[in-house]
């Protein structure tokens with residue numbers, strides 16, 4: 181199978197598996213797992229923040245941040261296709277007691293400008309209006325096709341948000357993909373953010389885990405909420421060991437996934453009935469419109485599956501994601517199969 185459904189499907193590398201087998205462990209609920217502590221210290225260092233916390237999933241990292249930055253009854257503001265709003269099961273309402281206000285990014289990039297954000301902020305309004313408690317950004321933006329937010333854009337939003345007293349959380353599930361595409365450092369891309377969540381288990385290829393980074397006080401409070409949500413794990417250095425390898429080694433190879441995604445988009449663009457903006461494919465996600473083929477995305481995905489290729493269809497679109505278990509040859513095979521399916 182060529183699995184292009186997501187970069188979450190990657191399997192741990194041999195280096196990850198041997199690091200897991202050799203990991204020194206302790207009880208992380210007591211803060212005594214040396215491998216977890218090493219991962220957290222390294223993550224904080226890479227992001228230029230005071231502290232970090234290993235969490236089981238990106239969703240938990242995001243939701244702890246939403247909880248800690250807000251008060252019940254407030255709103256959080258996010259671009260309308262954002263993961264925190266669409267794919268985290270309404271947890272902002274369930275756990276933090278906040279409402280989500282969405283804004284559409286006019287240029288389709290998924291990255292809201294300060295003008296778009298500020299027109300939807302609720303600050304200093306009458307007491308019966310729920311105030312904005314947090315702005316959430318996402319880099320890369322998954323459902324905007326892995327689009328990237330440059331460092332200056334993020335810095336501008338953070339500076340202006342802070343000037344009006346609102347914190348900023350970055351859902352950086354794929355922030356290393358953004359850094360690779362923009363040829364910069366993740367610390368630059370998240371400089372002004374009050375907190376950042378990044379995933380070890382997506383493009384970086386670890387089997388499990390995400391890391392939340394921020395100030396020492398924020399992470400101290402995050403540790404309490406992680407436990408409260410059932411995410412206090414014990415000898416979890418076994419998993420952190422794979423995460424450490426992912427953090428140190430995987431960013432160096434992400435450009436291969438991006439080249440494969442671009443090649444895929446170029447090939448798809450040549451197939452009649454497919455519409456894809458090749459120039460917008462800058463990381464590892466390709467989202468394309470299939471309405472011109474006369475078939476539904478469900479039909480296409482089902483036939484692709486019979487040919488050994490997995491992709492996700494939604495509405496008139498299909499998403500394909502490249503990752504370390506997808507080779508250049510797999511991309512060529514996918515294109516051949518696709519031509520057959522829509523012919």
Ligand SMILES: Cc1ncc(COP(=O)(O)O)c(C=O)c1O
Nearest residue numbers: 237238239240263318322351353
């Ligand atoms: C942008 C983004 N944020 C957060 C998450 C959540 O990560 P997890 O599946 O580890 O909860 C995902 C998962 O696909 C994602 O794409």
